[in-house]
Amino acid sequence: MVAEFAAEVPTVLFDANLDGIGEAFFGSDNSQSVGLIVDYLCRTGEPPAFFEMKTPINPNAYKRRTAYVEAMERLDHTPHLVQIEGEGWDFEAMGFREGTRILSDRSLPSNTVLCSNDRLAIGLLSAAYECGLRVGLGAGSALRIAGHDDHPFSRYTCPSLTTVSQDYESIAARSVETILGLIESGKRQENREVTLFDGRLIMRGSA
Secondary structure, three states: OEEOOOOOOOOEEOOOOOOOOOOEEEEEOHHHHHHHHHHHHHHHOOOOEEEEEOOOOOOHHHHHHHHHHHHHHHOOOOOOEEEEOOOOOOHHHHHHHHHHHHHHHOOOOOOEEEEOOHHHHHHHHHHHHHOOOOEOOOOOOOEEEEOOEOOOOHHHOOOOOEEEEOOHHHHHHHHHHHHHHHHHHOOOOOOOEEEEEOOEEEOOOOO
């Protein structure tokens, strides 16, 4: 979200997707959060493939791609990018459509899949169900699926989605605090502030 004020008051940017401009940036540390869930998935089963859009519309997704590759290489595993076609923000539909195709072709390089975001993961979970594949940790499960963001719907999928939460409360509080400070001072900051917040692993039934 970009907050714009009168000409004499600076602009503060606190959207996790747009960190190249503005007086300050507050967002998630993708390197930490993706590294956290990659480590968990590797410790508890087969190392994950990364399910993402081939050309993401969200700049944040590029950081997660890089973080995944770096985490896998750090753990001495080969990264596998599963890049799907699609445009726009209808992530669930893309995850379902392309997930159905990939699962039907049996072309997944791993039985563990880390999705770039929870909405893609929700679509992939639905695709797995339609393909007759059981997702989860228990005996008889064919696939593990995890996401990123802790979307409000992620706890209500079947099985519930393992993911990484963003610290939305801290990001929002720090953003508001900075905006109000800039309004009060009426001055631009001498140095652009960048603060990244750690994510938290949310272990549920899908992985």
